[in-house]
Amino acid sequence: MKILVQISRIIVGALFIFSGFVKLVDPIGSQYKFQEYFSESVLNMEFLVPYALPFAVLLIIAEILLGVMILIGYKPKFTVWSLLILTVIFLFLTWYSAFYNKVTDCGCFGDAIKLTPWETFYKNVILIVLIMLLVIKVELIKPIFKGKIPKLITFLSLAAFLYIVQHVLTHLPIIDFRAYAVGKNLQEGMEYPEDGSIPPVHDFVLENSQQDLAPILLEKEKVMLIIVYNLQKADKNGFPAMKQIAEKATKNGYTVYGVSASFTDDLLAVTKEYNLPFEFLFCDETTLKTMIRANPGVMILNKGTVTQKKNWVDVDELELK
Template identity: 55%
Template structure:
């Protein structure tokens, strides 16, 4: 009976870590944003580490995936369990701090796929820490499923395939979009408050020019293209050329075309002048822009507020009108 319970603990813990790593794997930039939040001055006050948020994100993704797979395969069980104990203890302390002092409302442990509060994550970590300790005590009863000659190539293939996926989604867009701006989602519908009073998934979507709020105009438009450049200073000349071509083509087809940014008014004016942009630039909250699309710049196509396509500017020729 104890053996059955032990194998159950092993399976559920391994699956949890594989799932946690996978939902981050398809969107590593989202995990990087969460690291930036934790490193911020009002949380851990480690702002010097913010520039390393993406490497930290990639290391965490690979660690969770490989440890989860290794536990399921029974590879070097004692070492694997000690690593799981260490990472779970670390995040137990981190989420406990966040919960007690109300620092980070969503820990990001399951990316955007499943939202957990800091307290929910804290209790989850306690439970799995107990499971890991139990397995550490009984580790000699966890037998490998295959020989090392089979297990090691599986782990190596997992590492290299994960690195390829990370490269691909950072170059283009996440393979799976769990956010409220995914293709097929209606932005206006995402802004509606539910009866339980829970904050809607879209709650900071305001598109403003220097004089007007154009949110409703754009969401009501039968055809609109929003080009997102959260940080204008990071957009290179080649990207501007492609965006201008896209704007001209879209305008001829009857689309409303705007660029969204959270950059300063001075930088917006400078950018428009230097690149002779034929479209207006609207201000939008920076966090909202990072949620909308993981590209700088990226492109969203809307039909009466429903997202009909999303592309990184590098993949701009793939847009289907």
């Protein structure tokens, strides 16, 4: 029994750390997922939508920190019961998603691994069984270090996780698992897999009043896309920086366009207000949120390959050759 408890402890801890880490490096992705859960069509708890980001951050840090705590054996009773409560919440959400076909991707492993709601539900059922074993035999969970070392590791881990969250929210995800990551080619991403499933890059259109310019722009060597997925939610402090970087890029031979899902009249107004030297194209808001976790942000393309991405606070770091 002791060996079984230790194996369960390692599996549970490793799984929670992995699941928490892939979301820790991109908490905005989890924010979008919780906004989907809180929407009228799913849980109908729209009053929680404004709090989706802090809720996501809290849950992510709790998940990864509890994984660390169970591995090192810090406060085992508190840890195993917290793991159980957290997993029961996940179990309900994934069952609800699967049974009512509400959310096709639960986001439990961020964008790193895609699971169907039923696959995630059964994964959580197995987790519940392992955690229940830890609850029943909690006296067998001992700290792997003596003295105050487990406490020190826990608090240092918490500080590190909080720093990562702050860094990612200020800049961009440390690790990008999406189809629009630096180094990815968008044309290749648009190709349908052999199984006929939806390609990683879809709904990618860059429309002006007459046509979709995406096929043309994906063939060009120097393209800068200034992405403002939603003008009402954009950080207005970023527009002067967007103006400067667009002017610099144009001088260096880049084709520069803004891309947004906002209304044309609003885009014309902000263009006039900040004297922006580029035209806005239309693209689906969900696609833009997937392309870059910034509002506004900049993406550089070279014949369809993403070569650079920056939040507006870091546009001075762009290499425009």
